[in-house]
Amino acid sequence: MLLIVFALGASIGSFANVVIYRLPAGQSLLHPPSRCPHCGHGLGKGENIPVLGWLRLRGRCAHCHSPISPRYPIVEAVTGLLFLGVFWRYEVxxxxxxxxxxxxxxxxxxxxxxxxxxxxxxxxxxxxxxxxxxxxxxxxxxxxxxxxxxxxxxxxxxxxxxxxxxxxxxxxxxxxxxxxxxxxxxxxxxxxxxxxxxxxxxxxxxxxxxxxxxxxxxxxxxxxxxxxxxxxxxxxxxxxxxxxxxxxxxxxxxxxxxxxxxx
Structure with a gap:
């Protein structure tokens, strides 16, 4: 159950990253799908997994090999931990x-x-x-x-x-x-x-x-x-x-x- 809660939080954290990056820039939150901030290459399903996707890519775009900020997986992990903490404190x-x-x-x-x-x-x-x-x-x-x-x-x-x-x-x-x-x-x-x-x-x-x-x-x-x-x-x-x-x-x-x- 705890793993499910963390995974849910990390997934919400992935969307939070989109809001943090796109909303101040006046961009759509829904289109286009997640992509490399440098070359615009769209992320595949395996690359878009919260936290694990960044680790799998070793922090670099698979297309242009530009570094991807570690803040993305950190936000996902922190959100997952927040979900765990709240669930631990208040249960269902x-x-x-x-x-x-x-x-x-x-x-x-x-x-x-x-x-x-x-x-x-x-x-x-x-x-x-x-x-x-x-x-x-x-x-x-x-x-x-x-x-x-x-x-x-x-x-x-x-x-x-x-x-x-x-x-x-x-x-x-x-x-x-x-x-x-x-x-x-x-x-x-x-x-x-x-x-x-x-x-x-x-x-x-x-x-x-x-x-x-x-x-x-x-x-x-x-x-x-x-x-x-x-x-x-x-x-x-x-x-x-x-x-x-x-x-x-x-x-x-x-x-x-x-x-x-x-x-």
Missing amino acids: SLTTVGYWLFLTGLLVLALIDWDTMTLPNPLTRLGVLSGLVYQTLQGWQGDSAIEGLMRGIFGAVLGIWLIDAVRFLGSLAWGKEAMGAGDGKLLAAIGAWLGPGLMVISGFVGALLGAVMGGGAIALGILGRSQPMPFGPFLALGGAMAAIWGTRWLNLYLEIFFPAGVL
């Missing part, structure tokens, strides 16, 4: 299927932002809408679909307000935009999927990771002080971590600071 459930889609979307948005410093509106809007559908279904499984929908809406609105507040304060402090508008839409999508509580955890973890990594890059001379850095990958990582462990972190926080009997 609506949460598992939902989080498979959610984490794949976060991975796609993170890499697009890393490559292009943009977060495409069609993807962030799709993230918000699909998150609201997911919350509605979760609410329907529980007590109330309306409550689930409202939780998703509140999470989305709070997410975009939170980033807008940071952008406003950053603009006042530094006299320029502190972050892009797409970051707010990404956090809104995370809020729609996870609800307001886990969205706040996602934003906090993303900001912490961004500060540590950005500060480290500046200290090592990898990044200039005025050089922009994409924040989307850190928000996406925060969202993924909150989806898997956020409920435990939130419960631990409440146990430490609000033990039973205090309120």
Whole structure:
């Protein structure tokens, strides 16, 4: 069963690679089929197997022998591992299927932002809408679909307000935009999927990771002080971590600071 889950995730990761490469370039996601990015040679069935196809080709096109980026099999393998992790945590459930889609979307948005410093509106809007559908279904499984929908809406609105507040304060402090508008839409999508509580955890973890990594890059001379850095990958990582462990972190926080009997 675990092998099937990994293979499914790797296959979804293969399509994620297509979206990451083609969507920013304005190309069709469906046509033409997968091909060498250098010579345009179409990949055969054996060459298009996730992870194994790249290994079989030894990282080079069979037609023009140009190197093929190892990021393709890495994305496929990471997606497969994400599917395994979610399945291990939530077993066969609506949460598992939902989080498979959610984490794949976060991975796609993170890499697009890393490559292009943009977060495409069609993807962030799709993230918000699909998150609201997911919350509605979760609410329907529980007590109330309306409550689930409202939780998703509140999470989305709070997410975009939170980033807008940071952008406003950053603009006042530094006299320029502190972050892009797409970051707010990404956090809104995370809020729609996870609800307001886990969205706040996602934003906090993303900001912490961004500060540590950005500060480290500046200290090592990898990044200039005025050089922009994409924040989307850190928000996406925060969202993924909150989806898997956020409920435990939130419960631990409440146990430490609000033990039973205090309120």
